[in-house]
Amino acid sequence: MGLFGSETLHSISLKNIRIGSLPGLRALLRGMYRSPAVQSEIMGLSFENPVGMAAGMDKKGSNISNWENVGFGWIEIGGVTFHPQDGNPKPRMFRSGKHSALINRMGFNNPGSEAMAAHLAKLKSKAKWASIPVGINLGKSKNTPNDEADMDYAGTMERLWDFADLFVVNVSSPNTPNLRELQAGSELDRILTACNDVNQRLAKDTGAKQKPILVKISPDLADDQIKVIADTALSLNCSGIVATNTTTSRPAEGGVMNQTGGLSGSPLRARSTEVVRVLYAHTDGKLPIVGVGGISDVESAWEKIAAGASLLQLYSALVFEGPGVMKIINKGLNRKLKEHGYKSLSEAVGHAHRS
Ligand SMILES: Cc1cc2nc3c(=O)[nH]c(=O)nc-3n(C[C@H](O)[C@H](O)[C@H](O)COP(=O)(O)O)c2cc1C
Numbered sequence: 216m217g218l219f220g221s222e223t224l225h226s227i228s229l230k231n232i233r234i235g236s237l238p239g240l241r242a243l244l245r246g247m248y249r250s251p252a253v254q255s256e257i258m259g260l261s262f263e264n265p266v267g268m269a270a271g272m273d274k275k276g277s278n279i280s281n282w283e284n285v286g287f288g289w290i291e292i293g294g295v296t297f298h299p300q301d302g303n304p305k306p307r308m309f310r311s312g313k314h315s316a317l318i319n320r321m322g323f324n325n326p327g328s329e330a331m332a333a334h335l336a337k338l339k340s341k342a343k344w345a346s347i348p349v350g351i352n353l354g355k356s357k358n359t360p361n362d363e364a365d366m367d368y369a370g371t372m373e374r375l376w377d378f379a380d381l382f383v384v385n386v387s388s389p390n391t392p393n394l395r396e397l398q399a400g401s402e403l404d405r406i407l408t409a410c411n412d413v414n415q416r417l418a419k420d421t422g423a424k425q426k427p428i429l430v431k432i433s434p435d436l437a438d439d440q441i442k443v444i445a446d447t448a449l450s451l452n453c454s455g456i457v458a459t460n461t462t463t464s465r466p467a468e469g470g471v472m473n474q475t476g477g478l479s480g481s482p483l484r485a486r487s488t489e490v491v492r493v494l495y496a497h498t499d500g501k502l503p504i505v506g507v508g509g510i511s512d513v514e515s516a517w518e519k520i521a522a523g524a525s526l527l528q529l530y531s532a533l534v535f536e537g538p539g540v541m542k543i544i545n546k547g548l549n550r551k552l553k554e555h556g557y558k559s560l561s562e563a564v565g566h567a568h569r570s
Contacts, residue, residue, distance in 0.1 A: 286541030299327030320476030427454030484509025495523025513547025
């Protein structure tokens with residue numbers, strides 16, 4: 216596949232995933248992935264298996280009820296911004312088969328929080344919802360200056376609060392100018408405080424529980440910066456960290472690698488595992504970590520769990536390996552747990568730090 220057309224091919228594969236929505240077939244497919252050993256309870260939510268769909272794959276929430284049929288244990292839809300936006304001009308997604316990597320500069324193309332709320336309400340009313348946990352990825356509108364970012368994130372969260380089982384505050388996309396500056400302690404503090412206020416208020420008003428709020432970080436931070444973010448997250452009662460987003464670094468020069476944007480897939484694997492390791496060590500395993508970056512098989516999934524991830528996500532591997540990859544990973548995780556004598560996934564989390 217050449218340089219162009221990656222985004223078009225991507226929408227075709229999204230349509231194929233809908234095949235799994237045929238009645239009967241759905242229950243059959245889901246049964247194939249079920250195994251008690253990979254189930255877990257984290258952040259007050261139940262996960263049938265740890266493998267989640269990473270943000271960006273279903274930006275508009277077009278396919279919410281069907282992802283579980285291909286074996287995902289949870290999904291994160293979005294990124295959604297307060298205002299609707301088109302994102303960057305196409306082409307904006309590129310693929311390197313040689314490196315099993317994608318480079319994207321989508322720039323948060325999404326319908327915006329208001330349209331998204333209306334769409335999600337319609338899906339819920341028609342019972343076209345997922346039975347697995349649904350996270351919503353919160354981005355910042357391009358036109359909102361960084362010093363008003365707190366209101367942008369919290370405003371989107373308020374509009375979408377009813378629909379999410381958890382929220383991810385994404386301050387790490389490389390494709391919105393200066394977004395990653397929001398990872399600095401004081402900026403992040405302001406954003407999380409605003410989101411916490413909305414969370415507390417809506418929980419009180421509705422009688423529901425507060426929703427877990429996680430922060431998604433960049434692999435391009437220095438380890439010291441990662442530790443500061445972990446401290447900020449802990450001090451503001453954040454529920455966890457998603458590590459990591461895409462990187463602006465490149466494994467090689469030339470061709471597709473010269474495209475501007477965030478790189479995902481295999482070349483990201485080692486650094487994102489290292490970020491998980493740093494986070495786990497710094498927080499003594501007290502802060503749940505979602506490991507994401509270059510997971511494409513059981514070894515890369517197990518590596519993230521060993522480093523300290525309780526949950527996983529993938530995006531690029533779905534493009535390169537196809538939807539069979541979730542089943543392969545979950546079966547393999549089951550096997551790994553048995554081989555190591557762990558009764559559950561939670562026992563295995565962070566084991567590299569103990570051996
Ligand atoms: C086309 C594309 C769009 C993405 N959009 C988002 C997004 O909106 N929000 C976000 O937090 N991450 C986004 N990501 C990053 C992924 O969620 C994930 O962190 C990254 O791809 C690393 O995982 P992978 O190596 O399994 O692909 C996007 C990734 C790709 C390839």
